[in-house]
Each structure stands twice: as C-alpha cells, then as structure tokens.
Amino acid sequence: MTSLRAPARPPVGGSRAARRPLRRLDGTTLSHYVISAVAGVLIVGPIVPVVVASLWTTPLYESGGEPTLANYRALLTDGAWWSAVWNSVLFATLMTVGSVVLGVTSAALFTRTNLPGRRLLAGIFLLPVVLPGIVLVLGWSTMWSQAGFAATWLRTNTFLSVPLDLYSVPGMALVGISVAAPVVFLFSRNTLVAVDPALEDAARTSGAGPVRALTTVSVRLLRPTVLNSTLLIFVIALEVLGLPLVLGFSNDIDMISTYLYNNWTNSSPPRHGLVSAGAVLMLLTVSGLLLLRNKLVGDVGRFAAVTGKPTGSRALDLGPIRWVLSAGMLALLSVMVLVPLAGVVMAASTTVFTPFISPWASLTTANFEAVFANPVFTRALVNSLLIASVGGALTTVAIAVLSVIAHRSDFRFRGGLQQSMMWPRMVPGLVTGMAFFWSVIVLDPSGAVRASLWAMGLAFAVRNLALGYSAFYPALAGVGRELDLAARTAGATYWTAMRTIVLRLVLPAMGASFVLLFVAMLNDAEPAVFLVTDDTPVLGLTMLQLAATNIGGNVAALGVIQMVITLVVLGVGRGLFGVRPNA
C-alpha cells in the first residue's frame, strides 16, 4: 500500500535553501581550504628553498647567481664526505643490530617471563627514552671514556678495564644502543602484550611446551615489529647529530650530520651550497628508507600501543636461572644507564670529578651558580622554556584543528592533509632547520624574523608535529563518529560540533600531546643548528655545542637542569593526563 504522492509544492524553504546552493562553497569548507593551505605551506613549503639553494651558485641571500650542479659535484668528489658516509653507515648498522637484539630480548624477558625485578629493570631500561639524549651521551663520556671516572676507577682498583674506546665508531654505536634499544623494546613489548594469549594456548594444546609456544608463536608475530624498528633505528642513526658531535670530536670522526654541521659553522666561508646539497641527499635517503618501511609494515604500526591486555598472557617460568639473568640485566643496565646518569649528576655537583679525589670532599653548588650567572645559559634556558610552553601549546592547538579537518570532515583533500602531517617525520631535524633558515632568509632579508624566536619556534613546531599528532590521533579515532554527527543533526555547524563535542572529548589527549611536545621542544637541538643567532640560543643546541668541546661541570649542571625539568614535566603530565612517552 504505497501512499499517494503529494503533488509538487513550491519549496517553502526555497529562499533559505537557495542561499547556499552548494555545500562545498560554504564557510566551513572555505575554512578547511584556508587552514590546510597554510599548513601545507608551513610544513612542506620550506623544503623548496633548500633544494633551490643546493642547485644555485650563490647563497640565496646574495643576489644573482645561476642554476648549477657544482654543489653536488663538489660534495660527491669530496673524500671527506665519503668517509663521513662510510662512518655513518657503519655506525648505523652496529647501532641497529645491537639495539634490535637487546630490545627484542629484553621485551621477551621483561613481559613474558617471571624474571625477578622485571618491572624495575624495564623502568631503568626506558629512562633514556624520556631523558634528553645529550645528557646520557655526556654521562657516558664522563664515566666510560678512557679518562672517565668509572673506567679509571676500574683500572685502578680492579683487574677490569673498559675494552672499548668510546671515541670510536663502535664506541659511539654502543652509546647509541643505550638510547635506541629501549625504542625497539617499546615496539616489541606492545606487540607481545597485544598478542592474543589464546594463540599460545592453542599451541600448548597442540603439544608445544611453553618455550616452544613462546618462540614459535609470539616471537614469530614480532617479525613486522622488528622490521619496522630496524629501519626506524637505522634512519635515526643516520641523521643524529649530538652523539657523533660530542664523541667523535676528539678523534675527528665525521659522520654525515657532523660533516654538514662543520662545513656550515666551522668552515670559512661557510659552504652553504654544498651543505644544502648534502641535506637534499640526506633527505632523499631518509625519506626513501621510511617510505620503504611504511610499505613493508603498513601504516597501522605507527599507532600501535593503544590496545593491549597487560595481564592477558601467561609468564614463562625460567627456573633458577632467572636470578642469574636478572643480575646480568641489572649489571648491563647499570653500565648503560645508571652509571652514566650518576656521572652527570656527580660531575654537576663536584668541583673535580675523578676517582682520585673523593667526590664527597669536592661537593659544590658552584656549577649551578655558574650556569645561572652566565647570560648565554640563562637566555638559552628562557628561550627554550618559551618555545616549549608557548610553542608547544600553539602546536597542540594546531594539531587538534588539523586533525579534525583531516579525520572528521568531508574536506576533499583530507588525505593529503594527513600525509603532510606525517611528512615532518620523514625529514631529518638538520634539514628542517636548514629549510626554515633558507625560507626565512628568502622571505625576510632584514633578518628580523630570524632574530626573534618565531622562526625557531616554527621550525621546532613543524619538526615535532608528527610526534604530537601520533600521540593525539588514537584519542581522536576513539571518539565515535556518530557523536559529532549527532551534534550536526541537532543543529550544530561543523566547527561548533568539533568545539563542543570532539575537541572537548579529546582534551586529555591534547594535554598529553602538549606534554610530549613540551619535552621534545625543550630538548631539541638539530633544527636550531642553522637557525640560531646570538639572540636565540636554545638549551639543546647550547648543550650540544658546549659538550662537543668540554665536559666541564657547567655543562653537566645544565644537563641536570634539563633532565630535572623534563622529568618534572613528564611526571606532572603522567599524573594529569596519563602521558606515556612511549608512543
């Protein structure tokens, strides 16, 4: 029984309807276009002048010049470049292999066995992830270099000695492992914890013993995770600046990053074209490897960690050997984490830090006083705190706004927007810094912008965009789509629905994202290398520059301050927003 069709009536709401003939021309859509365009220009745009600079005869701040390939030719015929590349590859390979072995082993040990003290051990193991990397490097060099406190003490008081020279490529790789292994550990732990225990139970009921079930089921499922972290660590190792700069300095070991750094800051005149060419090659290599990783692993891996059943799986009984393993792990972690950190604290609080004088006899606060009396240090501290707080807050808001457009709208180019938000992850920090350097120079020849903190803040923001986005996105994805659609049908415009429903619901995630951004922007050094001026020192870079030339108490004190701020902010963040700096 179909009801009769009503005869066509003139549309009573016609005038209202006619005002907006097409949804895609309305204010909401316009705002999407404008915001996305600005974001695109700021995130991806700055890379353009780097490419141009690498193909230009003169630096972009000088007029004239013409296109050339000479920069690339100079770079590729420079023996020092090739030896830097070789060192980088060797370093990255050693560091990756070591990190993956240590990371996966400890993930299996700490999450799936009854190893005594595994929670405490995991906590120690993870410390380097949350602390500024340069502090740990400083600690290693204070304690474990041939002249370091712990190495000297061992040599003098026991038959032991440190077999490895820290100031060599393998030595640097060892230090790198202490920072990178926990990253592999996190990836692997998340996978292991998320493995459905029923899978192992099924193996057990089919006749497999516990060890066999663990190794043939769960550990096999780690394969994509291992592949993922292998490529990621390799890339990080290729682009890292701080570690080779501090440890490679005394033996003149150059890596790609330090080669670029030295040719920019320490050569006269600075070889801008050559460094730009190197940066472009570095960018291509790094993005290529990361694209390969995305292709091999798929994008899901990026946001792993939100699901998991921490108590779901059964612990493997290791028997009496577990005490030996536990002691061994504790010893290893002491060497890699606890001793270096103690070294920084001690170096910061003593006048002379050597095993030949009791540290207790030379305790002092002079180093800290010196830091606060030194205008360069205090300005760097203030600048970094400003960038981290104001910049972190603005970046958080920007990420939230961009994310809802990218994930909660009908905007036609939302896919492209999602891509561009992940793009900074493909770009080495050095290259980001150079991108903003050239962009600022080209757009503002007066130098006013560069002299303010805005250029620096913007570079830091873009550099860490993907980090904040990764922390924020799972929460956004967790807000059901129907919640904002319900608001729309109730009469809310797009932005009202976003403001009153979606963003309100993800406020804790925005807080967490802010805390992570704060810490990252406080400690970041690489993007500042090319941008820095006398007026805009920042903590990370100042530390790095000082640490490269001296390991004095002042640097250690600054490191301790950096470490304390980081831990306090993370602690507060954890309390307030449940921040877990592991994503």
Add this chain to the structure above:
Amino acid sequence: MPELEIENLRKSFGDNTVLHDLSLTVPDGQITTLLGPSGCGKSTTLWSIAGLHRPDSGRISFGGRVVFDGARIDLPPERRNCGVVFQSYAVWPHMTVFDNVAYPLKLRKVRSARRRERVLEVLGLVELGDHVDRYPHQLSGGQQQRVALARALAHPPDMLLLDEPFSNLDAKLRDRSRDWLRSLQQRVGVTTVFVTHDQDEALSMSDQVVVMSGGEIRQIGTPRDVYENPADLFVADFVGTANILDATTLAADGTTATVRLDGLADPLRVPHAGTRTGAVSVTIRPEAVHIVRAGEAAGPNTVTAKVETVSYLGDHYRYVLRLGGARLVATTTRPVDGTEMTVRLAPGDLRLFEPETTPDHEQEYDDE
C-alpha cells in the same frame, strides 16, 4: 509535521551502486520502516535524509522544503531540522542528561527558562525525569537510548530518524522499548523513519514498511500487506520465514493458476494474477502448513512426508519434513509422534512467484 518525499535517489561508491533511483513518500505523522538485510541501502537512505551522506542525484524534500536536489541544493545536516537516534545512541559522555537534551535548544538560542522547561518536558516524556543530572556512564543502555531519543525530539524536529536503535539492547528490553517507542511516537505524532534489519521490529512498529534489497525497494505496504502478500520471493523469504518449493504451472488464467507441486498427487489451484506457465516457486509460511492429526480425514491437497528433525522452541515445535526433493518446515504448538506426518497445503496460503524474481542474496555493500 511535514511528510517526507524522496525522488529518484541515487548513490554509488565507486562502481558499487548502493541506491538505484529510490523513490519513497513517508506520510505525515507516521512511522515508516526501512527493512532489509545489511548492505541493502537502508542506512544510506536514512543518512541521506539527515544530510550525513551526500547522494549523487535525486531530490529529498520535507513537506515541500527541498533539502537536497542533485547539484543544486544540499542543506548541511544542521539546517535540516531532523532528530536522529543513532545505532550507538551517540549520547555525549561529557555532558549530563540535561545538557545532552538541552544542546539542540541552546543552538537554537532558546531562552534559558524556556529551555529548562522544554528539556524537563521531553525527559518526562521518555520517563527520565529523575535522571536529569546523571552522566551517560551512570545510565543503563536502555536509559541512554531514551536520552538519545529525548535529544532527538527536543527542538522539536520535522523528522525523526532512527537507525537500528534497538540493536544494542537485550531481547526482553527490546520488546518493551518497541511498544514504548510506538506509543510515544503516536502521542508526539512526528513523521518517523526507522531503519532495521529485524522483521519483528518492522512489523510490530510501523504504519508502513519499505522492504529493500540491493539498493532497490522491493515492496512498500502495511506490515500486514508485506507479510501476507509479499510482492516477490525476496520479500516472502526475508519478512518472516517461508518454505520455497519448486513447482510447475500447468495453466493460468490471470486469477487462478493450476500448479503441480513435486510430491503432491493432484495439482493445486492457487490464486495468481499471472498467465505464464512453466517453472515457478511456491511459498507457504511454516505456521500455515496444516498438520493432519490422527483421526482427522486427510482430504485434498495433502501429502505424507518424512520427519527429518524436530526442535522444541518453548512456545512451539518446529518440524523439518522431507517432501520429495524439497524440505518443508512446519510449526505447531502440539507435538506429533512418529517419523512421518501428513500435512495439508491450503491453496489460500500458497503464493506463486515466477522465477526471474529470485533475489540475489549475496549482495554485500558497506551499509554505512
């Protein structure tokens, strides 16, 4: 309350056409149910009405107010004045019951005193007057659903749209909610479109049922119409259960057909509008299969069949019989002993369908 008119609505995702020129009128103040298997396009239709999906072409109007017309007009959802109850309810967890219901009124700049009055009125209507200051997590599933309904009714809307609102409730609560919603709708008198894949829901609640499959309307009618006079084999099979038997039409004059059924000695005379002869499908509802009891005369149109399985379902028994090459399901409240039974197929309970109407059961679309 306006009536809803949909004309030639069409929507495809890539090569997949989910709505084929759908036309439909939902009469003023009535409940119309869109019923069909998942992927039939019912939710797409509902979301198109709400403005949450953009169809490719066609026209949607609310009592003459055009809200969508191909490329010319596409009002955003906030300007359509619909009330929508989502499958997940979509009750905002950070707002109290009161704030949830007040939200559409706030957006319409209703003054605070009047707003409070209206919110309490609507919450009274859904019997949640005692829960105004609770948060959603403090409510049961059924209560959350009523909050969602109150919110949808608050402004008040021109059109109430319900997207499988009972699917997250347990069976008992679902029955109660159904009756309750039906009587509430009759009191409020709002034009309502209801989406479900549950035929019981569709039959018990609707003034009009629209049976859909593969993005097309198979039948529009009252619940009784749809159940008793299904337009095609798909409707017969989907709404309720039906035995589908192969048969041959020997003669048909436009009012009655003479049909030979496998296993039956004599041909049956079945009311039928067609005139074609040849292979057909004949359907009969399991409850219409009459079981001939001991002592009862067998009479015409009877057949003796072997009992394959018996299941006890509390309020009735279900027998699966073997009839020649076919299976025949019969239900009864009184059990029958033995491995064989005699059943009668009354011509008035049989429906004839010509073979080309066989629906494609395998179609799978993304229903969202």
